Amino acid sequence: MTMSHAIEVHGVSKRYGDGPLVLDGIDFYARSGEFVSFVGPSGCGKSTLFNIVTGLLAPSSGRVLVNGVETTGSPSRSIGYVLQKDLLMPWRTIMRNVILGLEVHRVGRAEARRRASALFDAYHLTGHEDAYPGQLSGGMRQRAALMRTMVTDPDIILMDEAYKALDYPLKIQLESELMDTVKAAGKTVVFVTHDIEEAVTLSDRVYVLKAHPGQLVQEIEIDLGTDSHAINERRLASAFNDYYETIWRSIGAGGRTEVAA
Amino acid sequence: MTAFQIEDAQTGAVRTRPARSRNRHPASRRRTLLVFLQVAIVVAFLAVWQWGATGGWISTFLFSSPEQIISVLAQNITTGELWTDMGVTAQEVLIGFAVGAVGGSALGLLLWYSRFVADLSAPFITAIGSIPVLAVAPMMIIWFGTGLVSKVVIVGFSCVIVSLTNAYRGAQRVDPDLLDLMRSFGSSKTQAFTKAIVPGAMSWVVAGLKLNVGFAIIGAVVGEFISSSAGVGHMIVTGSSSFAMNQVLAGVVVVMAMVLAFGLLIDLLERALFRWER
Ligand SMILES: Nc1ncnc2c1ncn2[C@@H]1O[C@H](COP(=O)(O)OP(=O)(O)O)[C@@H](O)[C@H]1O
Ligand SMILES: [Mg+2]
Numbered sequence: 001m002t003m004s005h006a007i008e009v010h011g012v013s014k015r016y017g018d019g020p021l022v023l024d025g026i027d028f029y030a031r032s033g034e035f036v037s038f039v040g041p042s043g044c045g046k047s048t049l050f051n052i053v054t055g056l057l058a059p060s061s062g063r064v065l066v067n068g069v070e071t072t073g074s075p076s077r078s079i080g081y082v083l084q085k086d087l088l089m090p091w092r093t094i095m096r097n098v099i100l101g102l103e104v105h106r107v108g109r110a111e112a113r114r115r116a117s118a119l120f121d122a123y124h125l126t127g128h129e130d131a132y133p134g135q136l137s138g139g140m141r142q143r144a145a146l147m148r149t150m151v152t153d154p155d156i157i158l159m160d161e162a163y164k165a166l167d168y169p170l171k172i173q174l175e176s177e178l179m180d181t182v183k184a185a186g187k188t189v190v191f192v193t194h195d196i197e198e199a200v201t202l203s204d205r206v207y208v209l210k211a212h213p214g215q216l217v218q219e220i221e222i223d224l225g226t227d228s229h230a231i232n233e234r235r236l237a238s239a240f241n242d243y244y245e246t247i248w249r250s251i252g253a254g255g256r257t258e259v260a261a
Numbered sequence: 262m263t264a265f266q267i268e269d270a271q272t273g274a275v276r277t278r279p280a281r282s283r284n285r286h287p288a289s290r291r292r293t294l295l296v297f298l299q300v301a302i303v304v305a306f307l308a309v310w311q312w313g314a315t316g317g318w319i320s321t322f323l324f325s326s327p328e329q330i331i332s333v334l335a336q337n338i339t340t341g342e343l344w345t346d347m348g349v350t351a352q353e354v355l356i357g358f359a360v361g362a363v364g365g366s367a368l369g370l371l372l373w374y375s376r377f378v379a380d381l382s383a384p385f386i387t388a389i390g391s392i393p394v395l396a397v398a399p400m401m402i403i404w405f406g407t408g409l410v411s412k413v414v415i416v417g418f419s420c421v422i423v424s425l426t427n428a429y430r431g432a433q434r435v436d437p438d439l440l441d442l443m444r445s446f447g448s449s450k451t452q453a454f455t456k457a458i459v460p461g462a463m464s465w466v467v468a469g470l471k472l473n474v475g476f477a478i479i480g481a482v483v484g485e486f487i488s489s490s491a492g493v494g495h496m497i498v499t500g501s502s503s504f505a506m507n508q509v510l511a512g513v514v515v516v517m518a519m520v521l522a523f524g525l526l527i528d529l530l531e532r533a534l535f536r537w538e539r
Binding site for chain 2: 051054055056075077079080081083085087089090091092093100101103104105132134152
């Protein structure tokens with residue numbers, strides 16, 4: 001038996017009610033430890049695909065496998081996700097927000113706090129354990145949201161436009177932190193974005209989607225010629241612009257057959 | 262032409278705002294001014310009333326006077342009757358409120374569990390909510406006697422629908438993405454309920470409780486009007502049947518004081534629950 005990928009998606013299509021086809025025959029995979037991005041224009045079905053992979057939404061047809069086990073339509077504990085909305089509960093302190101998932105998993109309060117405390121330093125939130133989300137900046141809240149996911153130790157992290165609302169320097173900062181964390185822990189990441197630069201900088205592989213209906217038009221292996229995970233080094237690699245341009249053209253072509261991989 | 266003038270007046274008001282906010286504490290100054298004016302209005306009202314009563318151009322038979330009302334209150338305090346009446350009414354209100362408003366809120370939140378049951382019961386809830394408490398109060402007295410129980414039922418009936426509806430609406434408004442997050446952690450429906458729905462709907466629940474402070478006290482007084490041997494409503498209705506306007510109005514003052522005091526209690530509860538908002 002061959003080793004299964006962290007995520008495999010086979011022939012996923014989705015139609016909401018009797019509306020138009022939003023996703024049409026999507027096939028993709030993510031290897032364990034790989035960083036995979038989806039780029040595509042707004043409305044092409046990225047979030048729909050995201051929700052299908054998380055198991056929160058059932059596809060109209062097709063299958064989702066997580067670590068080789070079919071999970072179609074039901075959330076898997078191996079997957080954690082982060083959205084643009086931080087979804088922190090305003091009535092809970094940061095600490096109690098971070099341990100939400102552990103509470104649901106019925107980890108004891110003391111043990112949950114111990115596990116969470118170990119992360120606060122790495123996420124630059126030490127000293128804010130007892131603050132409420134309303135007292136924190138957008139960047140800090142987004143870090144807390146990532147912590148809430150990471151503390152439950154999922155193998156696979158899904159992110160949907162997680163850094164869209166942040167200003168540029170903060171976005172770079174959080175992307176760096178993300179890379180450090182996921183690479184050190186060997187996590188698989190599926191990253192959804194409309195931002196080509198972000199996709200090329202972070203990813204090992206990029207899938208390009210087109211809209212109406214959402215279809216994969218291209219799959220690009222990114223090799224920036226560096227082993228470094230540092231955002232700076234990757235962004236300034238000489239190969240960066242070629243990848244950027246390829247994806248730009250691919251999206252611009254909107255799925256005309258000559259650019260389909 | 263009037264529309265144009267109104268619009269002008271509005272833009273004028275907007276334009277003056279930045280200038281005002283240059284004051285060091287514009288919000289607190291505004292608040293002080295408001296309270297000052299409110300107190301001044303009450304004092305002026307009482308002064309004119311008393312002046313008219315003394316001068317003879319306001320009939321004390323029809324309208325009583327502040328002085329007479331105070332003397333009735335003072336007398337009822339010395340005899341201890343006032344405390345008895347207030348105690349009786351407060352007991353009816355507190356128990357009825359706990360049953361109706363708190364129970365109604367709990368039911369409204371629990372309806373979140375089943376969209377089907379909620380939709381099924383919706384027209385019945387609306388129908389029950391449209392019944393005036395005055396219409397059913399006499400029946401409650403017949404069913405539950407003239408004592409505490411019937412008043413508690415009447416108070417509960419006055420509160421239950423508003424609290425139920427508010428709590429249900431609050432539960433429905435909890436961010437569906439938050440519920441997805443709970444689900445992604447593998448939460449049970451009960452975990453989602455206790456960790457997301459109940460706290461998420463709490464501001465709506467408290468808004469319902471606040472509305473019900475008034476309804477609860479009205480319910481108790483209405484119950485006492487129909488049949489009672491003590492209570493603030495009893496004080497008002499006996500005064501009314503003997504044309505003692507000073508006693509009626511003294512009762513009204515007590516009712517207002519009770520609504521205020523009860524409202525303050527709910528404000529305290531709100532502050533304790535929403536510490537995170539500040
Ligand atoms: N819950 C829904 N019901 C009906 N249509 C939806 C729903 N969610 C998304 N859509 C539609 O599906 C298409 C893709 O949306 P989405 O997956 O959010 O795209 P993206 O994340 O790429 O912007 C859009 O046309 C959108 O209007
Ligand atoms: Mg989206």
